[in-house]
Amino acid sequence: MMSVVGAQPFIKPMQSSPSVSPGNQRRHTLPASEVRPLNTQDAISVFEIEREAFISVSGECPLHLDEVRHFLTLCPELSMGWFEEGRLVAFIIGSLWDQDRLTTDALTLHKPCGSTVHIHVLAVHRTFRQQGKGPLLMWRYLQYLRCLPNVRRAVLMCEDILIPFYRKSGFKVLGRCAITVANLTFTEMWYPISGHAYMRRNSEAIRFPQNPLTLPLTKTDEQVDV
Numbered sequence: 400m401m402s403v404v405g406a407q408p409f410i411k412p413m414q415s416s417p418s419v420s421p422g423n424q425r426r427h428t429l430p431a432s433e434v435r436p437l438n439t440q441d442a443i444s445v446f447e448i449e450r451e452a453f454i455s456v457s458g459e460c461p462l463h464l465d466e467v468r469h470f471l472t473l474c475p476e477l478s479m480g481w482f483e484e485g486r487l488v489a490f491i492i493g494s495l496w497d498q499d500r501l502t503t504d505a506l507t508l509h510k511p512c513g514s515t516v517h518i519h520v521l522a523v524h525r526t527f528r529q530q531g532k533g534p535l536l537m538w539r540y541l542q543y544l545r546c547l548p549n550v551r552r553a554v555l556m557c558e559d560i561l562i563p564f565y566r567k568s569g570f571k572v573l574g575r576c577a578i579t580v581a582n583l584t585f586t587e588m589w590y591p592i593s594g595h596a597y598m599r600r601n602s603e604a605i606r607f608p609q610n611p612l613t614l615p616l617t618k619t620d621e622q623v624d625v
């Protein structure tokens with residue numbers, strides 16, 4: 400079962416932007432940039448991005464609105480949203496899976512005892528694409544997964560045209576995916592979650608690595624995956 404303790408580092412907001420009022424008292428405005436887990440109140444914003452990104456293109460989308468709500472209720476700790484001044488600009492939604500390969504059940508089920516994170520969807524709002532946000536959010540998400548004690552790998556299914564995109568994030572091809580949606584076929588890709596920051600945090604010998612939620616929103620060349 401996913402440990403709540405393991406998810407704790409994720410809860411902390413990455414940045415806040417307190418401003419100073421004329422009376423010199425601090426008040427809080429919406430953060431310029433914030434990465435946080437999604438909740439069911441974000442479902443509409445998620446679906447609006449999906450509608451433009453997928454439905455308008457193919458008539459299909461990875462998660463319909465009720466499925467977005469379903470996963471954000473069952474496993475919000477496996478989602479990650481990037482907000483700019485309170486507006487959702489990119490997101491990832493995942494759930495746990497307990498088999499080597501994805502089957503149709505993986506599209507709708509969350510298997511709390513599984514050690515595989517099934518990434519259902521990564522999407523960036525249209526006006527924020529081509530800025531590196533998708534790869535950066537994926538990198539942050541993969542770093543975050545290392546904090547979760549039982550997670551061993553992440554898997555996703557994508558259309559072949561996106562294989563190079565996910566390869567750049569470190570994913571490797573697992574093979575043809577058994578799932579088809581309408582006329583669409585997919586390739587399954589995976590990413591090993593190694594290093595287990597959670598275990599290392601509990602070891603006095605090794606310092607807990609940098610909290611992924613406090614990592615900068617610009618990935619430098621030095622910040623490579625481990």
Ligand SMILES: CC(C)(COP(=O)(O)OP(=O)(O)OC[C@H]1O[C@@H](n2cnc3c(N)ncnc32)[C@H](O)[C@@H]1OP(=O)(O)O)[C@@H](O)C(=O)NCCC(=O)NCCS
Nearest residue numbers: 452519520521522523528529530531532533534560561564
């Ligand atoms: C795919 C996506 C997440 C990339 O995020 P991004 O922040 O725009 O990524 P980048 O800034 O790195 O730039 C886009 C890169 O993504 C790749 N890419 C984006 N859309 C693509 C598409 N439809 N087909 C192939 N490659 C695509 C390209 O490799 C491009 O690289 P380039 O800079 O060499 O042209 C974003 O375009 C998106 O949300 N698309 C719609 C939803 C989607 O297809 N999600 C993935 C499937 S779940």
